Amino acid sequence: MHYEAAEGLAKESLRKLQTERLKRTISTCMRSSFYGSRLGALNIRPEDFTSPDDIRKLPFTTKDDLRGNYPYGLLCQPMDQYVRLHASSGTTGTPTAIFYTQNDIDSWAGLVARCMYAVGLRKGDVFQNMSGYGLFTGGLGIHYGAERLGLLTVPAGAGNSKRQVKLLRDFNVSGIHIIPSYALHFANFLKQEGIDPKSLNWRIALIGAEPHTEEIRQRIQDLLGIKAYNSYGLTEMNGPGVAFECEKQAGMHLWEDAYIAEIIDPETGEWVKEGEVGELVMTTLCRDGMPLLRYRTRDLTRFIPGDCACGRTHRRIDRITGRADDMLIIKGCNIYPMQIEQALMSLPEVAQNYLIELFKEGEMDQLRIKVEIKDEYFVEDMRALTALQKKIASRLRDEVLVTPRVELVQHDSIPKSEGKAVRVVDLRDK
Ligand code: ADP
Numbered sequence: 001m002h003y004e005a006a007e008g009l010a011k012e013s014l015r016k017l018q019t020e021r022l023k024r025t026i027s028t029c030m031r032s033s034f035y036g037s038r039l040g041a042l043n044i045r046p047e048d049f050t051s052p053d054d055i056r057k058l059p060f061t062t063k064d065d066l067r068g069n070y071p072y073g074l075l076c077q078p079m080d081q082y083v084r085l086h087a088s089s090g091t092t093g094t095p096t097a098i099f100y101t102q103n104d105i106d107s108w109a110g111l112v113a114r115c116m117y118a119v120g121l122r123k124g125d126v127f128q129n130m131s132g133y134g135l136f137t138g139g140l141g142i143h144y145g146a147e148r149l150g151l152l153t154v155p156a157g158a159g160n161s162k163r164q165v166k167l168l169r170d171f172n173v174s175g176i177h178i179i180p181s182y183a184l185h186f187a188n189f190l191k192q193e194g195i196d197p198k199s200l201n202w203r204i205a206l207i208g209a210e211p212h213t214e215e216i217r218q219r220i221q222d223l224l225g226i227k228a229y230n231s232y233g234l235t236e237m238n239g240p241g242v243a244f245e246c247e248k249q250a251g252m253h254l255w256e257d258a259y260i261a262e263i264i265d266p267e268t269g270e271w272v273k274e275g276e277v278g279e280l281v282m283t284t285l286c287r288d289g290m291p292l293l294r295y296r297t298r299d300l301t302r303f304i305p306g307d308c309a310c311g312r313t314h315r316r317i318d319r320i321t322g323r324a325d326d327m328l329i330i331k332g333c334n335i336y337p338m339q340i341e342q343a344l345m346s347l348p349e350v351a352q353n354y355l356i357e358l359f360k361e362g363e364m365d366q367l368r369i370k371v372e373i374k375d376e377y378f379v380e381d382m383r384a385l386t387a388l389q390k391k392i393a394s395r396l397r398d399e400v401l402v403t404p405r406v407e408l409v410q411h412d413s414i415p416k417s418e419g420k421a422v423r424v425v426d427l428r429d430k
């Protein structure tokens with residue numbers, strides 16, 4: 001059972017729909033000053049697009065294009081047609097702003113509702129949104145989707161764990177949305193307060209907005225006694241609701257009636273082979289206000305080959321392994337923070353949090369990893385601690401081919417940020 005028939009469209013019908021919507025999107029784009037001149041110079045005409053694969057005739061759009069034409073250079077409608085704007089979190093630099101017409105808000109809410117339905121939320125469920133509101137799309141984006149589905153929606157916002165628990169209990173909440181780093185922090189909080197997560201009525205968590213490994217998902221599920229589903233989105237593509245796991249938890253369906261997704265080699269810009277990892281590039285198909293063509297997300301993933309057992313025909317992408325610009329180069333080795341997380345979280349002694357620090361020693365770049373250790377392993381016996389330190393360092397060396405300094409710290413001692421977790425600190429210029 002799907003929320004909308006479009007989720008089960010035969011592949012060919014889906015491609016036809018994509019072609020129609022791509023043509024319309026290109027025509028709309030021509031109205032913005034940015035695309036008007038860029039597409040005009042290349043003599044791009046909508047009628048030359050006869051299949052979704054023709055998308056390769058279009059140039060890429062980058063985050064710098066958005067920044068360079070900030071704030072209004074990509075708007076395609078008269079100003080009085082816009083009803084909302086959001087801005088990206090600015091994790092990697094100056095934020096960008098996206099503007100929505102009423103139609104855009106409506107179609108976005110529909111996509112988010114579809115995602116929530118896919119993980120088993122239904123009318124009658126009570127849903128608490130434990131992510132930040134404001135400019136961040138994880139607030140209102142999820143909120144409107146939940147209301148569209150008909151859930152009783154509690155706009156709790158992030159933080160204030162004590163109040164969160166009260167709301168969860170008072171309203172018998174059955175589903176939540178929470179970013180993974182806060183979910184782990186919240187689990188610690190429940191433990192400290194002596195609250196058994198099983199005493200709550202919740203059964204479903206939507207987790208996303210930041211990269212996290214399968215190990216972290218498992219920990220969230222175990223610690224909270226809940227099923228956790230991966231939710232992917234980015235402000236430039238509306239926000240959440242771009243790709244979402246279904247109940248099979250086997251990759252995220254990317255809604256192909258609303259987006260055309262490509263995976264490219266970030267160096268050459270060419271498509272990678274089916275199933276290979278590369279940079280996700282996306283085109284909006286249902287946006288009037290600020291459509292984007294071939295937007296380079298810088299997120300790394302792959303298409304999962306084959307069909308999903310749930311019957312949805314939209315292709316699935318794998319968990320995001322990181323951003324193309326997250327890569328650290330230490331002593332000639334390429335390292336992604338998610339590899340470090342994966343290695344750490346496979347060790348039972350390691351608690352929920354860690355911090356990667358880059359620093360210079362002489363001319364050499366070095367890696368230091370602060371690792372929170374569970375209380376039962378944080379003992380006074382120096383020999384035991386040294387052995388554990390060595391064990392962690394060697395596990396990391398196996399994974400990233402560099403031996404980092406490992407510093408063991410007490411559980412819950414690494415400072416938390418309000419929104420997305422800060423996992424890497426670069427101390428090299430200081
Ligand atoms: P910012 O790019 O400033 O963080 P956004 O709030 O728009 O702004 O965040 C979108 C980005 O968050 C994505 O491009 C991606 O890097 C990351 N992200 C979102 N959802 C997930 C997810 N489920 N898994 C991994 N990364 C995610």
Ligand code: ZN
Pocket residue numbers: 246247248253308309310311312
């Ligand atoms: Zn599925």
